[in-house]
Amino acid sequence: MKDQKPWVKPALELGPVMLFFLVFVLKRGETVSLWGQEYGGFILATLVFIPALALATLIQWRLSGRLAPMQIATLVLVVVFGGLSVWLNDPRFFKMKPTMIYLLFAGLLGFSLIARKNWLQAVLSEALPMNADGWRKLTLRMTILFLALAMANELVWRTMSESTWVYFKTFGLPLVLFAFLIANAGLFKAHALPQGDGEGKG
Structure with missing residues (x-):
């Protein structure tokens, strides 16, 4: 396992959250048409957040060789509840x-x-x-x-x-x-x- 720079772990943990916040702020009050469906800024931010978190979690696993149970549980719940929000547009x-x-x-x-x-x-x-x-x-x-x-x-x-x-x-x-x-x-x-x-x- 290679030594990680001290900023890598915080960046991977906070990056998806800040990306969600940025997309929400930029698209708040707007609607975006995707796959024939109109989505508000919140759902669009959620749609961006899910793969961003999955990618960040994968990178952490590749860098450290392990994931904490809390990280796994968080990713699963984000995929489930975030996916439901996007799928049902709710x-x-x-x-x-x-x-x-x-x-x-x-x-x-x-x-x-x-x-x-x-x-x-x-x-x-x-x-x-x-x-x-x-x-x-x-x-x-x-x-x-x-x-x-x-x-x-x-x-x-x-x-x-x-x-x-x-x-x-x-x-x-x-x-x-x-x-x-x-x-x-x-x-x-x-x-x-x-x-x-x-x-x-x-």
Whole structure:
């Protein structure tokens, strides 16, 4: 596996989202005729986003040799819900996609707590070495976070304008996740493993 430049991973992760946002902003309020069907800017942006995300995911896999379960689940749900939106010319399915993703993640993390399995640790331990107690606390907090994000997404897309949802999805959700990481800096420090230690037991 070749060493990746530090900008490659963020570019592949953010590129499809920013492409969706750009197409939506440029075509907002317009209609485009494709295959004998009239599509609005939102559906057109969705149509561009699906292959862009698939391509970015493929490139990440070719560069790293592996994909995180979260990446695979996200791609599958984007293809399913985004495809339904394009096929039925109905943006509601794509707007529901984040809700499904967050509920899926919350369910998996919640089950890992009940089953006493450190699934989050298994995925992120190399990047964030902590002891088992730290991983249990972080898993609980992330379960609550994903449930809150699912509810927030439902509230925004059902009660606010399409443009508001796009801005919320493109900028609001990443900012919430960033704020969550900053807010948990104390937990990361308190439960960090001493340098040279392996993964925490648990």
